[in-house]
Amino acid sequence: MQYRYWCGECGFSTGWTGETEGRLQLLRHCRRWHRGIPVGGHRERARGRADRWGGCLVALCVGLALVVPAVVLLVLLV
Numbered sequence: 001m002q003y004r005y006w007c008g009e010c011g012f013s014t015g016w017t018g019e020t021e022g023r024l025q026l027l028r029h030c031r032r033w034h035r036g037i038p039v040g041g042h043r044e045r046a047r048g049r050a051d052r053w054g055g056c057l058v059a060l061c062v063g064l065a066l067v068v069p070a071v072v073l074l075v076l077l078v
């Protein structure tokens with residue numbers, strides 16, 4: 001899983017990276033630019049390959065659910 005960490009004090013964000021590396025990068029940034037302020041901000045999670053496949057499967061199922069009844073109707077009407 002890839003994460004991107006955003007600074008709570010400015011617009012800084014780390015690149016997409018692992019959890020530990022991202023946290024370290026944000027920590028280093030805060031230590032350098034916001035000394036004396038507690039480390040804040042939020043973490044953004046990248047959608048993984050599994051999530052994309054899940055989305056494709058859902059789209060496929062919805063597509064089939066729409067196409068199959070249409071084909072059945074056509075066959076019955078002709």
Ligand SMILES: [Zn+2]
Pocket residue numbers: 007008009010011012029030033034
């Ligand atoms: Zn910052």
